[in-house]
Amino acid sequence: xxxxxxxxxxxxxxxRPQRFASWQEHHGWSAAASLRRLAARPLGSLLTIAVMxxxxxxxxxxxxxxxxxxxxxxxxxxxQAISVFMQTGQSGQATQLLATQLGNRPEVASVAVxxxxxxxxxxxxxxxxxGALELxxxxxxxxxxxxxxxxxxxxxxxxxxxxxxxxxxxxELVQDSDSWRKRLEALLGVGNRVVLMLALMLAAAxxxxxxxxxxxxIASRSEEIGVLLLVGASDAFVRRPYLYAGIWYGxxxxxxxxxxxxxxxxxxxxxxxxxxxxxxxxxxxxxxxxWLLLAVPLAAAxxGWLGARLVSAWQLRKAA
Numbered sequence: 194x195x196x197x198x199x200x201x202x203x204x205x206x207x208x209r210p211q212r213f214a215s216w217q218e219h220h221g222w223s224a225a226a227s228l229r230r231l232a233a234r235p236l237g238s239l240l241t242i243a244v245m246x247x248x249x250x251x252x253x254x255x256x257x258x259x260x261x262x263x264x265x266x267x268x269x270x271x272x273q274a275i276s277v278f279m280q281t282g283q284s285g286q287a288t289q290l291l292a293t294q295l296g297n298r299p300e301v302a303s304v305a306v307x308x309x310x311x312x313x314x315x316x317x318x319x320x321x322x323x324g325a326l327e328l329x330x331x332x333x334x335x336x337x338x339x340x341x342x343x344x345x346x347x348x349x350x351x352x353x354x355x356x357x358x359x360x361x362x363x364x365e366l367v368q369d370s371d372s373w374r375k376r377l378e379a380l381l382g383v384g385n386r387v388v389l390m391l392a393l394m395l396a397a398a399x400x401x402x403x404x405x406x407x408x409x410x411i412a413s414r415s416e417e418i419g420v421l422l423l424v425g426a427s428d429a430f431v432r433r434p435y436l437y438a439g440i441w442y443g444x445x446x447x448x449x450x451x452x453x454x455x456x457x458x459x460x461x462x463x464x465x466x467x468x469x470x471x472x473x474x475x476x477x478x479x480x481x482x483x484w485l486l487l488a489v490p491l492a493a494a495x496x497g498w499l500g501a502r503l504v505s506a507w508q509l510r511k512a513a
Contacts, residue, residue: 219433227437230410241406241442245399246449249493252392253454257481259384261465262377274305275351277338277358278366287363288336295340295358300350303341309334335365348378396496399446403439403500411435411508418509432505436498443497447490454481454489 231238277295279288288306296304312334340358342351351369359367411418421431458480 219430223434224437224440227434228441230434231438231441238442241402242446242449245402245442245446245493245497246453248395248399248402249446249450249489250453250457251395252388253450253481253485253489254457255384255388255391256485257454257458257461259381259388260481261461262381262384275340275342275355275358276368277340277364278368279336279338280363280365281335283336283363285336288338291361291363292338295338298354300343300346300354301340302343305339305341307337307339309336312337399443399493400496400500400503403442403497404504406442407435407439407501408504408508410438411505422509428506428509432502432509435505436501439497439499439501440494441497443493443495443500444490446497447493450493451486451489454486 277291279291285306285308292304292306295301340354342354346354355367355369358364418431422428
């Protein structure tokens with residue numbers, strides 16, 4: 194990478210304002226020169242940016258997937274009511290009193306009481322039951338209290354609710370499909386850990402890509418770097434253009450990754466909307482937060498700077 198024709202390193206004897214102005218000038222020149230060098234080899238630069246962008250987009254895609262799985266679990270939870278079967282002979286008044294007591298609990302979203310007559314009518318509508326029910330002299334069905342847990346209630350809270358209801362007086366049976374909640378929370382826990390590990394591995398891969406690109410660039414200009422070091426240029430002065438190259442690589446790849454994540458999000462919008470209709474519109478698409486999309490290019494730029502910094506320091510030690 195060509196050095197500035199006007200400046201070859203700050204002089205220790207120069208006044209402080211002049212040294213700062215020279216330092217600032219060289220930063221501006223290094224940023225522009227490194228960007229021009231990337232533009233001078235568009236194919237190689239685009240391939241490097243694309244590889245890094247794809248690596249950074251994968252954790253974002255998995256993060257988006259996990260968010261929507263959580264939303265799907267919430268929507269499924271809205272149809273997973275807890276059925277509390279009262280003992281035979283319990284009166285409607287006692288059942289209503291129990292329902293009111295349960296409705297005051299913070300983890301309960303709604304309560305509904307189903308009378309024996311309503312239960313009999315539902316059975317009569319089911320195929321194969323209408324003839325058998327006509328043979329019954331009395332209605333054997335008990336009162337049923339249906340509890341709808343809050344969507345933000347975790348599996349432990351629902352399990353505690355079920356245990357308390359089972360111990361209540363007049364309750365014969367509590368039917369709760371709580372296994373799906375535990376499995377979903379366990380699956381999301383594993384998924385979050387996988388996303389974290391995947392993000393760390395792919396971030397390391399992006400760092401290695403930048404480092405190798407900068408290493409090749411430095412190796413191709415080893416003679417020029419040797420001349421600069423002989424005339425007294427500091428290591429910071431020599432490596433500065435390569436650090437900016439790493440920043441540009443990271444910044445552009447981060448922008449590419451964020452744009453790709455938005456494209457994936459838009460591509461999922463139509464299928465998720467159709468799925469939401471099957472849940473009466475209760476399933477809402479969880480998109481990536483704006484702060485995350487803005488933070489990805491900045492984090493990628495920092496990652497590119499780190500990769501360039503490590504490799505350039507190692508290469509300059511070899512050249513010294």
